[in-house]
Amino acid sequence: MSNKKYAAEKPEDCSLCFFWKNARQGCSLGKENCYFIIFEPEKEKSDCDGCPYGRVHPCIGWCTKQIMREIGIKG
Numbered sequence: 001m002s003n004k005k006y007a008a009e010k011p012e013d014c015s016l017c018f019f020w021k022n023a024r025q026g027c028s029l030g031k032e033n034c035y036f037i038i039f040e041p042e043k044e045k046s047d048c049d050g051c052p053y054g055r056v057h058p059c060i061g062w063c064t065k066q067i068m069r070e071i072g073i074k075g
Helices: 064-071
Strands: 020-022
């Protein structure tokens, strides 16, 4: 989790945070459990991912990807 996103309310310095104990103990939550880290849920894989039609238009009601596979076009 190297590319962490933090909430806008996060103090610039951890020592200004409510969860900061002191210089010796540091944060009571730990760096990995920071209260201000924003967790984005992972997007579930969909059958429509990679659909050539669905990239710029809404779904048309049939699977273009499946039709392309049936006629032998890679997609």
